[in-house]
Amino acid sequence: MIKLVTILFLLIALSVFSQNVDGVYFNSSKAKPASLKDSSKVNSFTGEEEPRFSIGASFGAGIPLQNFSKSNGYYLSPYLLSGNNTSGNNYTADGSAKTGYSFNINAGYHFARRIGILLQLDGNINGVNTSASQSQAQSNGTNGSLSNYYIYSYLAGLSFSLFSAKKFNIGVHGLCGLMNVYYSEFKFSFPFSSNTPYLMTVDEKINPAITFGYDFGLNASYKISKRIKLNLSVDYLGGNPVFHSATSSSTVLGQSVGNFTDNNNYSMPTGLINANIGATFFFGKVKG
Numbered sequence: 001m002i003k004l005v006t007i008l009f010l011l012i013a014l015s016v017f018s019q020n021v022d023g024v025y026f027n028s029s030k031a032k033p034a035s036l037k038d039s040s041k042v043n044s045f046t047g048e049e050e051p052r053f054s055i056g057a058s059f060g061a062g063i064p065l066q067n068f069s070k071s072n073g074y075y076l077s078p079y080l081l082s083g084n085n086t087s088g089n090n091y092t093a094d095g096s097a098k099t100g101y102s103f104n105i106n107a108g109y110h111f112a113r114r115i116g117i118l119l120q121l122d123g124n125i126n127g128v129n130t131s132a133s134q135s136q137a138q139s140n141g142t143n144g145s146l147s148n149y150y151i152y153s154y155l156a157g158l159s160f161s162l163f164s165a166k167k168f169n170i171g172v173h174g175l176c177g178l179m180n181v182y183y184s185e186f187k188f189s190f191p192f193s194s195n196t197p198y199l200m201t202v203d204e205k206i207n208p209a210i211t212f213g214y215d216f217g218l219n220a221s222y223k224i225s226k227r228i229k230l231n232l233s234v235d236y237l238g239g240n241p242v243f244h245s246a247t248s249s250s251t252v253l254g255q256s257v258g259n260f261t262d263n264n265n266y267s268m269p270t271g272l273i274n275a276n277i278g279a280t281f282f283f284g285k286v287k288g
Contacts, residue, residue: 050110050282051110051227051282051283051284051285052109052110052111052283052284053107053108053109053110053282053283053284054106054107054108054109054110054280054281054282054283055105055106055107055108055280055281055283056105056106056107056108056231056278056279056280056281057103057104057105057106057278057279058103058104058231058233058276058277058278058279059101059102059103059104059276059277059278060101060102060103060274060275060276060277061099061100061101061102061274061275061276062099062100062101062102062124062125062126062272062273062274063099063272063273063274063275064095064097064098064099064100064126064270064271064272065270065271065272065273066238066269066270066271067092067093067094067095067268067269067270068094068095068097068126068149068268068269068270068271068272069095069096069097070094070095070096071094071096071129072094088263088264089264089265090264090265090267091264091265091266091267092266092267092268092269093243093266093267093268094268095126095128095149095183095184095268095270096128096129097126097127097128097129097149098126098127098128098129099126100124100125100126100127100148100149101124101125101126102122102123102124102272102274102275102276103122103123103276104120104121104122104123104274104276104278105120105121106118106119106120106121107119107120108159108280113161114160114161114162114164115158115159115160115161116158116159116160117156117157117158117159118156118157118158118159118173118175119155119156120153120155120156120175120215121152121153121154121155122151122152122153122155122215122235122237122274123150123151123152123153124149124150124151124152124153124237124272124274125148125149125150125151126148126149126151127148127149128146128147128148128149128184130146145186145187145188146184146185146186146187147184147185148184149181149182149183149184150181150182151179151180151181151182151270151272152179152180153177153178153179153180153213153215153237153239154177154178154180155175155176155177155178155213155214155215156175156176156177157173157174157175157176157215158173158174159171159172159173160172160173166223167222167223168220168221168222168223169220169221169222169223169229170218170219170220171218171219171220171221172216172217172218172219173215173216173217173219174214174215174216175214175215175216175217176212176213176214176215177212177213177214178210178211178212178213179210179211179212179213179237179239179241179270180208180209180210181208181209181210181211181239181241181268181270182208183206183208183209183243183268185203185204185205185206186202186203186204187201187202187203187204188201188202189201189202199252201250201251201252202248202249202250203248203249203251204246204247204248205246205247205248206243206245206246207243207244207245207246208243209241209242209243209244210241211239211240211241211242212239212240213237213238213239214237214238214239215235215236215237215238216235216236217233217234217235217236218233218234218235219231219232219233219234220232220233221280226282227281227282227283228279228280228281228282229279229280229282230277230278230279231276231277231278231279231280232276232277233274233275233276233277233278234273234274234275234276235273235274235276236271236272236273236274237271237272237273237274238270238271238272239270240267240268240269240270241267241268241270242265242266242267242268243265243266243267243268244263244265245261245262245263246261246262246266247259247260247261247262248260248262
């Protein structure tokens with residue numbers, strides 16, 4: 001949290017300082033400054049009036065980091081971990097996640113020359129490194145399948161323009177909010193006993209976790225018209241979800257033979273690098 005506040009403070013200080021720098025240092029055209037009345041919606045580098053509102057969308061790749069990508073510790077599997085109803089213990093879980101897909105939808109309001117408010121919905125879909133997770137969670141002779149991880153983040157914060165030319169812009173943003181993590185569900189089967197051909201099927205489900213999330217990003221954009229920009233962005237998304245409840249149900253020939261509850265606490269420090277491409281659409285008055 002201290003690092004988050006420090007970074008946001010530095011970004012705000014940099015942006016406020018940069019507003020006092022004349023755009024002549026970055027733009028040889030030496031455009032005349034706009035009047036004070038319109039300064040809040042004028043590009044301080046080019047002197048051109050720009051719209052305040054924007055809506056954007058992008059998609060790309062999500063690269064897992066921290067325990068989310070590791071395969072060294074517990075793969076959250078209550079049946080194989082305990083074999084009975086347990087609660088009250090704290091563990092660190094690994095996710096064995098693979099590189100997956102990333103997307104976001106955002107809306108912005110530029111209330112000063114280089115500072116704006118940004119609302120963003122992030123989504124990540126990551127598969128599971130099956131061989132790694134099975135080596136952690138499955139015994140010999142089992143056959144299993146794992147669902148994808150789904151992570152949704154609801155974020156808000158500030159955006160800052162660091163450099164802007166007539167068509168090109170570089171900016172950064174710092175966001176925080178809620179991260180909703182859906183852990184991979186595990187379904188597997190194995191021989192019910194050594195002297196029977198019947199298989200026992202176990203279906204494990206983990207309740208999703210909601211935690212504090214944060215996002216820091218760098219983006220570059222290129223204006224293709226007065227109201228449309230193409231974007232390239234790289235973000236770091238982080239959080240520490242804790243999963244509190246998991247259940248497993250076992251069946252043989254469709255008949256229930258056991259249900260287990262795991263109420264231990266499993267924390268999974270999670271990081272993602274999201275590299276996306278997309279477009280932003282602007283609304284409001286544009287100088288002809």
